[in-house]
Amino acid sequence: MMSKKRLGKGLGALISDKKPEGNSSEKGIQKVKVNKIEPNPYQPRKEFNQKRxxxxxxxxxxxxxLQPVTLRSKEDNSYQLIAGERRWRAAKLSGLDEITAIIQDCSQQQMMEIALIENLQREDLDPIEEAKAYNKLIDKFDLTQSxxxxxVGKSRSSIANSLRLLNLxxxxxxxxxxxxxxxxxxRALLSLSTNAEQKEVAKEVxxxxxxxxxxxxxxxxxxxxxxxxxKKKSKKRDPNIVAIEDRLRRSLGTEVxxxxxxxxGEIIIEYYSDEELTRLLEFLEG
Structure with a gap:
């Protein structure tokens, strides 16, 4: 099993908590009003355990x-989560008015990658959420499985096997x-050729x-x-066709x-020499 430390580029490679150089007050670590934050639209995790x-x-x-969330600023002075949605939800639940956040410049693709990697590292995604997240990355940004x-630091075959689950x-x-x-x-059910068979066997399982x-x-x-x-059906032939073949064999004196x-349809008459071909032509011409 792959070590979590090796998973993907690592959040550290995609997110830096260092304050940028210069006088930009919009970047670095700061306090942000909880109600000015909206969730990451590319969050692959759909269910959050209420008890936890x-x-x-x-x-x-x-x-x-204890650990700041990571945000990117929007033009309307609000913020969008890059990572830390569970912490943000819990902070709202606890009644906090503002929380500590790292403000980062981030592309849409990076947002999606970070949200996916963070959840994979925490093992928070179920297999279908994980597969859908990979599929969304591929579709939205025209990426290859490789x-x-x-x-995300996984093998291409691992991504391919995950995506196959979406065929169910x-x-x-x-x-x-x-x-x-x-x-x-x-994965065993994927070997069945139709959805009806897959559903039937799944219920039996x-x-x-x-x-x-x-x-x-x-x-x-x-x-x-x-x-x-x-195979059995392909071997079973119409008895009327078999009878016609027998009649033609007797009349023509060759395999038909x-x-x-x-x-x-077609009738195939076999011959094995020029003389036999001449004989068949004379017979067919009457």
Whole structure:
């Protein structure tokens, strides 16, 4: 497992808490009114545990906010969170009027990367939130999977496997988010060819409390059975066509196959020498 210290560029590489040189009063560490702060629009985390927020709120009441949040200033003199939304929410809950903040210049892409890395380091995201965050980075900034992997310090295959979860029906994605199914279960279900099959097997897995290994075995059996059935159907031929082929073989004295399509078909007559071709032509010309 990759060490958290190596995750991505590191927040330190994307966020600096040093005050800028010069007389800019808009940058560096300062006190900011809580009600002038709005959340990060690229925050990948959708759910905040209320109990943990209340616990953090009580800690802030007692000890104050020990770690500043990071903001970027907007043209209307308000601020937008770059990192620290949980701390900001808890500070609001505790009744603080203002909090300490680091003010930074930051692009939209950096905001998204920072929010994602911060949550990954804290292990705050469920697998679907994580996959959606990667997908949003790719779509909004036209990034490759390799570039996203570089940004967050993971392998490209890890990003690709995460994104594959978004191919599952939303119902199964919800199971993964709520930890009703694990990522291992979800990856096994991806081997099934239709959403209907995936939903059906997912319900069976949940009802029978199947392990990941048992789920993989179930999926393998289903796909094997399906292949056998398909092969069996392809071998089964229309008896009328078979009878016609037999009649033509007897009449022509050579191998004949008839293939019938939706709107047209073809008759294939085999010959094995020039003399036989001449014989067949004479026969067909009457």
């Amino acid at each position: 927020l209340e616990e953090l709120s009580q800690s802030i009441k007692k000890h104050g906010l 570039k996203v992997a570089e940004s 029906p939303s119902e199964i994605q919800d199971y993964v988010s709520r930890e009703t199914l694990t990522v291992g279960h979800a 949940i009802e029978n409390n199947l392990s990941v290994r048992e789920t993989e075995k179930l999926v393998k059996n289903l796909t094997t059975d399906k292949k056998r059935e398909k 196959s008839v293939k019938r399509g939706k709107d047209k």
